[in-house]
Amino acid sequence: MRVQLKMLLVPIILLLFSMQSIAQMERKRAETVEPVETFWSPTLISQATTEHLPAGNLNVTIMHSFGIATTNPIQNFFGLDNVQNVRLGLDYGLTDHWSVGIGRSSLFNVVDLRTKYALMRQNTDGSKPISISLKGDLGIVTQENRQPFKDDISTFTSAIISKKVSEQIRLQLTPMYGYFGSVNGGDNNHLVSVGMGTQINLSERFAFMAEYYPMIGEKNPNTNNAFSLGLNIQTGGHVFQLFFASTRWHLEQYTMAQNREQFWTGDFRFGFNVNRIFGL
Numbered sequence: 378m379r380v381q382l383k384m385l386l387v388p389i390i391l392l393l394f395s396m397q398s399i400a401q402m403e404r405k406r407a408e409t410v411e412p413v414e415t416f417w418s419p420t421l422i423s424q425a426t427t428e429h430l431p432a433g434n435l436n437v438t439i440m441h442s443f444g445i446a447t448t449n450p451i452q453n454f455f456g457l458d459n460v461q462n463v464r465l466g467l468d469y470g471l472t473d474h475w476s477v478g479i480g481r482s483s484l485f486n487v488v489d490l491r492t493k494y495a496l497m498r499q500n501t502d503g504s505k506p507i508s509i510s511l512k513g514d515l516g517i518v519t520q521e522n523r524q525p526f527k528d529d530i531s532t533f534t535s536a537i538i539s540k541k542v543s544e545q546i547r548l549q550l551t552p553m554y555g556y557f558g559s560v561n562g563g564d565n566n567h568l569v570s571v572g573m574g575t576q577i578n579l580s581e582r583f584a585f586m587a588e589y590y591p592m593i594g595e596k597n598p599n600t601n602n603a604f605s606l607g608l609n610i611q612t613g614g615h616v617f618q619l620f621f622a623s624t625r626w627h628l629e630q631y632t633m634a635q636n637r638e639q640f641w642t643g644d645f646r647f648g649f650n651v652n653r654i655f656g657l
Contacts (some may be wrong), residue, residue, distance in 0.1 A: 380649075395529060412498040415508055416542045416650045417584065418616045419432075419476070419493070421470060421574045422605040423516040423627050424551060424588050427508035427539040429495050430470030435655045436574035438462040438480070440627040442648035446639065451540030456646050460623040469657075474498075482627060490630055510537045516628060528559030533630040535572070549574040568633045569593040576609065586618070588631055603632045604640040619651035 416426040419532035420435060422463055430436055444459025452458055466480030474495040491514040499508045511534070518529035529553075551572035560566055575589040590603040593608050607620030623640040626632045627650075638644030 380623050390487055391514065393453050394451055410500050410502045412500055413541045414549050415499065417609050417611055420650065421586055422588050422607050422622060423495060423616065423624065423632055424572050424574050424629060425512050425537060426549060427510045427537050429474060430468060430476050432470050432472045434470045435657055436468040437653045438466040439651040442622065443646050445644055445646050447643045459635050460647065462627065464627040484625065486517050487628065489514055489516045501637060504576050507540045511538060512625045515632065516630060530558045531630050532556045535629065545578045547576040553629055555633050557634060564597045565595055568596065570633050591631065597634055600636050601639045603636040614653065616652040620648050621645045622648055
């Protein structure tokens, strides 16, 4: 009888132990805290986002803008006959929080070196309700027969603050500062703006996006606050971004300094960005 009782107790004890172990595993799994994915790519349209590349990943970007769509639209095929600016760029994730990059724009042959670091990343348990990243950029004009090297340099710094408000809505605010070593008469060496951006997810593959550059303080003569509207298309391997923008630039400091057009009066151009991430 005792032997039978022992044989009966052994499977019961093993069952209770396994149930306790499963409960502990489920509790640990439920307590896992993950960073929130706020945006689909490291760049909204021209403004950097708080989204970061995982360590060891390379993001290849092609950024392309055309001429004003409403200027002789039939003759110029809505601006597509006039290529304004193309930027080719590479960004590499040194860590999950820090990336570096290089790019070249066809306009003025500007080569830019940039870096971005995550100070805080919004997470799933709400203990970190926002994401904050710092970005720095050094632009160098490489056209021949220009001015001394020190005058061909521009710098840019920003603090990017974003929040995933809901499954559909993401918001971003970016205080930014740009400096130019040399400017034309009447322009300013120092420029300040508070960039604004949003992404509104329409589905798992499509998202609406917008960004705005309201200038703070004195801005350059004959310039306007830049505005852009666009559509994100996520295919799994690529993120395509189709947009209409008043600016032809893909660098923030130049967008602040040289945006001549006004979006809401019809001075907008078509453009697109292509983002492709490779795991190295």
